[in-house]
Amino acid sequence: MVVNQSVQPQLRTPKRVARVANILPANTPMPLECDACDHEQNYSMTHLRTLPRLTCQECGDSRQFSQVELVTLDKALNELGYYLNKKA
Numbered sequence: 131m132v133v134n135q136s137v138q139p140q141l142r143t144p145k146r147v148a149r150v151a152n153i154l155p156a157n158t159p160m161p162l163e164c165d166a167c168d169h170e171q172n173y174s175m176t177h178l179r180t181l182p183r184l185t186c187q188e189c190g191d192s193r194q195f196s197q198v199e200l201v202t203l204d205k206a207l208n209e210l211g212y213y214l215n216k217k218a
């Protein structure tokens with residue numbers, strides 16, 4: 131069942147309470163899973179912003195990290211209340 135939280139007034143954040151943004155440093159490590167073996171590796175956001183080629187330390191599988199993934203990751207963090215520092 132899909133519940134749209136925006137239609138449940140009791141779950142809304144009271145307007146008087148300022149939403150607290152958590153600012154993350156640009157070098158925050160982001161765990162990303164390997165497509166081939168699910169091995170999790172940490173990459174800093176600074177590194178990911180350069181859209182690097184990611185090579186798995188476990189199985190050696192490598193793939194290109196894309197702009198789309200970077201935007202998706204950024205959006206996902208914003209939705210959780212995290213904002214990344216643009217500077218390193």
Ligand SMILES: [Zn+2]
Pocket residue numbers: 164165166167168169186187188189190191
């Ligand atoms: Zn792997």
